[in-house]
Amino acid sequence: MTQYWTVGSSGDPEQPAIREAAASLRRGELVAFPTETVYGLGADARNTAAVAAIFAAKGRPTDNPLIVHIADRSQLDELVERPDETAERLMEAFWPGPLTIVLPALPGAVSPLVTAGHATVGVRMPAHPVALSLLAAVGCPVAAPSANRSGRPSPTQAAHVRADLDGAIAGIVDGGATGVGLESTVVAVESGAVRILRPGGVTAERLRAALPAGTAVLAGEEAAADAEAAPRAPGMKYRHYAPRGSLAIVRGDDAEAVIRTIQRRIDQAALQGERTGVLTCDEHAHRYRADVVEACGRLAEPDSIARGLFAALRRFDDEGATFLLAEPFGQGEQGIGAAVWNRLRKAAEGGIVPADFAGS
Numbered sequence: 001m002t003q004y005w006t007v008g009s010s011g012d013p014e015q016p017a018i019r020e021a022a023a024s025l026r027r028g029e030l031v032a033f034p035t036e037t038v039y040g041l042g043a044d045a046r047n048t049a050a051v052a053a054i055f056a057a058k059g060r061p062t063d064n065p066l067i068v069h070i071a072d073r074s075q076l077d078e079l080v081e082r083p084d085e086t087a088e089r090l091m092e093a094f095w096p097g098p099l100t101i102v103l104p105a106l107p108g109a110v111s112p113l114v115t116a117g118h119a120t121v122g123v124r125m126p127a128h129p130v131a132l133s134l135l136a137a138v139g140c141p142v143a144a145p146s147a148n149r150s151g152r153p154s155p156t157q158a159a160h161v162r163a164d165l166d167g168a169i170a171g172i173v174d175g176g177a178t179g180v181g182l183e184s185t186v187v188a189v190e191s192g193a194v195r196i197l198r199p200g201g202v203t204a205e206r207l208r209a210a211l212p213a214g215t216a217v218l219a220g221e222e223a224a225a226d227a228e229a230a231p232r233a234p235g236m237k238y239r240h241y242a243p244r245g246s247l248a249i250v251r252g253d254d255a256e257a258v259i260r261t262i263q264r265r266i267d268q269a270a271l272q273g274e275r276t277g278v279l280t281c282d283e284h285a286h287r288y289r290a291d292v293v294e295a296c297g298r299l300a301e302p303d304s305i306a307r308g309l310f311a312a313l314r315r316f317d318d319e320g321a322t323f324l325l326a327e328p329f330g331q332g333e334q335g336i337g338a339a340v341w342n343r344l345r346k347a348a349e350g351g352i353v354p355a356d357f358a359g360s
């Protein structure tokens with residue numbers, strides 16, 4: 001039986017829900033909770049049995065390390081070696097907030113399952129008041145991956161967690177919809193340079209602006225030696241964020257050509273008996289004829305696309321869509337677009353197809 005707690009978004013630490021959820025975590029149980037990015041599935045990071053239960057509940061490959069969440073800077077001293085000046089600046093500028101910093105771990109500070117045997121640990125201090133209250137009430141570092149079954153889109157609402165993990169975890173703290181909608185940016189600090197392992201809620205532009213001029217911020221596909229993207233075996237990657245239907249992105253700079261190409265391919269698929277879906281935006285939704293047309297946000301407001309992307313991907317599954325095409329959200333990789341494009345590309349196991357020539 002999974003217990004459901006509803007909390008106000010203020011995160012008042014005296015509410016019974018916070019106290020009960022914290023007690024559950026201290027007992028070594030799994031509790032999902034809201035952060036400003038996505039819902040996390042928490043466990044006491046020092047408790048190997050509890051951490052093992054995270055991997056089991058999610059069906060997550062054990063070679064993919066977990067992020068450790070803290071409520072207070074003082075907790076860092078027991079987790080990692082003294083951070084260098086660059087790491088200090090990042091914490092100063094972005095904590096609490098959607099930035100995970102990979103740091104050299106103190107031996108024995110967390111269960112070896114958390115770090116997947118690496119000598120480093122990813123740490124973040126989330127900005128959501130409910131997460132901060134809960135973490136403070138628990139009092140220990142909390143390992144928390146996104147609270148989805150492995151391979152599914154990350155949960156941005158408690159209902160998404162319920163859909164994936166009901167009955168498999170002790171509890172869910174429902175604090176409403178999350179804010180950013182995509183996971184934290186994961187960075188490693190290497191001899192003064194900052195490498196973005198996973199683009200996310202803090203953009204490369206903001207990282208650069210917070211660091212002294214001349215500090216290298218390595219971004220993009222080559223920089224992201226992200227464990228999620230690293231092949232486990234030749235030709236094989238982790239399945240990620242993917243809806244059940246086959247999804248492809250139609251890429252192109254001319255919006256009209258993209259729309260025309262999507263509609264042409266959808267019409268063909270419909271003739272072949274597919275249940276069709278289009279992932280679009282508010283501005284273009286009325287342009288398509290398909291079984292399921294989902295707008296994830298406003299094109300003119302990239303943050304709204306980030307916020308709505310995962311929920312839209314889940315709605316295609318609810319509607320049983322089998323053949324999906326997406327507009328190329330974030331393709332220029334500017335600002336939050338880098339994170340949107342990264343997630344969309346991973347979700348699109350059908351790959352990327354070019355839009356037809358504009359004139360055709």
Ligand code: TXA
Pocket residue numbers: 035037038039040041064065066067098100102115118120121122124126144145146147182183184185186197198226227228
């Ligand atoms: O926004 C978020 O980060 C959410 C919320 C719940 O905080 N959490 C999250 O966790 O997205 P998860 O487990 O779904 O993603 C963790 C990412 C993975 O890409 C993993 O490879 C990377 O962080 N990571 C964790 N520890 C690492 C380490 N020591 N070295 C390199 N990458 C690490």
Ligand code: MG
Pocket residue numbers: 145146154
């Ligand atoms: Mg995840």
